[in-house]
Amino acid sequence: MAICYPGCAHERAAEGGNRGHVSDGTSRSPIADQAIAPIEVPREPALNLLKRTVVARGLRNPRGLHVAKDGSLLVSEAGTGDPKNELSGALLRMRDTNGDGDFDDEGERQLLLGDQPSRNILDIVRRDEVFGMAGIAAGGGKVLVSLAFFGGPSIIFSVSSSGVNQWGSTHNNINDLTYDPQRKTWYGAASTTDEVVRLLEGGRAERVIKIPTLASGQDAVPGYLSKDPGTGKILVSLFTGSPEGEEGGDGTELVPRAGGIISVDPDARRFEWLVTGLTAPTDLEIAQDGSIYVLEFCDAFLDPLETRQDMYKGPSHGGFKRFSGRLLHIDRKTRQVEVVAMGLDAPTNLALSAGALFVAEGMGTPGRSIPGPEGPQPLEGFIEKLLIP
């Protein structure tokens, strides 16, 4: 998920306590500009479960997903987060060359970029969280991938037939990005500083909006974003942080149902709440009819970790309840919310393409023992494909 929080130790170290990273047209905090009431997710939404199948296994923190025109799947991996192997992040292209519906067979995975930094921030947040290669988005004839490397600049790579090249870099932690074809502009979610930024080729980022703290005093933590074709706005999911700050409490004080989706007007630099009542939302996608698919990472925060060794004492949730994530479908016209997948394991990224949704799952330290649906099992990164009827 590559979420890190304002005020956490590495950020203070990097910034000397100054949270503003980017040039800024308005330094005052924006307020929500609410035209209509947001859609509140009911406590028990109706189930309308989609058919799903695992299409790739054995991955190391799969994150960004992009379905190319030729049907191949571009996947970024944040890596293992193992301090003994700091360069385990990668970018892969997967092709189902034998046509059996998965990307697990010999020769079906091509390494486009390897040796990228991978970090586990367990010592700061007391949860098993791995940072590194992150969101992928396409637009304007380009495919961009971010490397959300905390404590240093994020690097944005451009992927093309001639290879993978650096496109830009910024001091922000760019967890996800999106392209706006009308404004011909790339936007990024900077989760560390609670900002949405405009990304400029060659480097630099400009603040579009800084999101104020939420009702219980938590940081908003914008994790993922997507251009909304119907309104010209940018939709941003707010994961939300702990009301006690990331170094207070034991790391499990995140508030269920405190997250949501906001709609950001990048010209007016205003936002309004579109969806409330989400628990730890991660990536979102917007369908042709304007409806929204959004992931929830988990439904509870259990078994915080004090040290890396704690991960190996036995099966442990490690901060986030395993296999408790969901995918919701939200119809903006009827305001209906449905659960279309449940029991997802710490899902982070989502890609919608031609009647299917791909979900990247299994955030955390690969190989450690976690409570699975049928008993303890090794943590594994994997990708599921869900069919939309």
Ligand SMILES: [Ca+2]
């Ligand atoms: Ca295959």
Ligand SMILES: [Ca+2]
């Ligand atoms: Ca196979």
Ligand SMILES: [Ca+2]
């Ligand atoms: Ca996204």
